[in-house]
Structures are given as C-alpha cells and as structure tokens.
Amino acid sequence: DGGITQSPKYLFRKEGQNVTLSCEQNLNHDAMYWYRQDPGQGLRLIYYSQIVNDFQKGDIAEGYSVSREKKESFPLTVTSAQKNPTAFYLCASSIEGTDTQYFGPGTRLTVL
Amino acid sequence: GIQVEQSPPDLILQEGANSTLRCNFSDSVNNLQWFHQNPWGQLINLFYIPSGTKQNGRLSATTVATERYSLLYISSSQTTDSGVYFCAVPAQGGSEKLVFGKGTKLTVNP
Numbered sequence A: 001d002g003g004i005t006q007s008p009k010y011l012f013r014k015e016g017q018n019v020t021l022s023c024e025q026n027l028n029h030d031a032m033y034w035y036r037q038d039p040g041q042g043l044r045l046i047y048y049s050q051i052v053n054d055f056q057k058g059d060i061a062e063g064y065s066v067s068r069e070k071k072e073s074f075p076l077t078v079t080s081a082q083k084n085p086t087a088f089y090l091c092a093s094s095i096e097g098t099d100t101q102y103f104g105p106g107t108r109l110t111v112l
Numbered sequence B: 001g002i003q004v005e006q007s008p009p010d011l012i013l014q015e016g017a018n019s020t021l022r023c024n025f026s027d028s029v030n031n032l033q034w035f036h037q038n039p040w041g042q043l044i045n046l047f048y049i050p051s052g053t054k055q056n057g058r059l060s061a062t063t064v065a066t067e068r069y070s071l072l073y074i075s076s077s078q079t080t081d082s083g084v085y086f087c088a089v090p091a092q093g094g095s096e097k098l099v100f101g102k103g104t105k106l107t108v109n110p
Helices: none
Strands: A004-007 A010-013 A017-027 A029-038 A044-050 A054-057 A064-066 A076-078 A087-094 A107-111 B004-006 B008-015 B021-025 B033-037 B043-049 B054-058 B059-064 B069-075 B084-092 B098-100 B104-109
Touching: A004 A087, A010 A017, A017 A044, A017 A087, A017 A107, A017 B004, A017 B021, A044 B098, A054 B069, A064 A087, A076 A087, B004 B084, B008 B021, B021 B084, B043 B054
Parallel strands: A010 A107, B008 B104
Antiparallel strands: A004 A017, A017 A076, A029 A044, A029 A087, A044 A054, A064 A076, A087 A107, B004 B021, B021 B069, B033 B043, B033 B084, B054 B059, B059 B069, B084 B098, B084 B104
C-alpha cells in the first residue's frame, strides 16, 4: 500500500531534550512538508523540501531542524530551543509541480 | 501574504441536516483545496477546486475565484462527517506551499 507513515503516534519529552519525529513516504513524491497544529488552529508550515538534500524554512522554523538525505524520508527534530513544542505534528508530501498534498496520520508531542 | 478565513468556526447539526461552510481568501489564487480532519487527526483531501463546482457523493464544492470565496456543501449529514474542515490555497502564484484557514469544526449528533 502506498502512503505516508509517521512515528511515533504519541511522544513525550522532558524539557531540554531534543526529539526526532519520523516521516516516510512510498508514493515517490518529490516534495515533503512538516506542519504544526495547535488546538483550534489551522496548520502552520515548519519546513519543506522539494528535492533531496535541499529544504527551506516555512513560517515557524525557529527551534526545529530537518534533513532530506533520501527521497522517501524527511525527519523533523524538535530542539530544546523550541519554547512551546507541545503540539500535533503533521507530515505531507506532493508530486513535483502540483500543490495537492497528502498527509500522514500525525505525531502528538507532549513536553512534560 | 494571502489570508484565508473560514466560517462558521463551529457548527452543530442533527444527523440528516444540510450545511454550508465558507472559505474567503484575500488574493487571487489558481487553486483551492478542501480537507477533512477526522477526530483522530488524519487529514483527507476532499476537493481540488480552483473554480467551478465539483461533487462527490453527499459533498460538493463551489469556488468563485473572481469573488475570492469557496463553499463546501454537506447534504444529509452523518455522524461520520464530524471533524474539522479546512480550506487551503497556495501561498503565492504557482507556489507549492499552502496557507490554511483555521477550519470549521463540525459536530453531527445522532
């Protein structure tokens, strides 16, 4: 089955710790995205990548980092510099040249 | 940047009722998408609709690009329609980045 997987589904972190969220897709899509969603809010773009080994900051990149070493994978690291990391994180992908995005199931991060 | 506003923010219906959700955007766009987020957080594409009208079962969408709005119609609502409905438009012409509205939270009661 083709699709986007995110892991883990739930993640708990202590203050001051870095944590990495996984996003994998087998759709052969070129572009991948990370969004943050807070309660009652829409999605805000953190980072996106249109091609392997290249990525751009979105609207709220501070305190986050990404890598794109493989087409299928786009992990997101939430660093200790992110002041309010508790949120729902969604990964998406799209075919190059289109803006129709397909979403993974999300990771809910809670900082204790 | 482009602004996207959705109304109403919350909507409560009895099963079987019809509803209309609205999405206004502040600048010209060449695309608009509607998504449904289920209570477990999964987002599903409903429509890719830059202009005109599309229908898929009990759902239909209309975008009037010249007047900068789109409408999502849900007929004969079911409890499984509950969740949050988002519209999204490209950040700028030809961009693959999307700007999302804050959504309409729909609750359908049995």
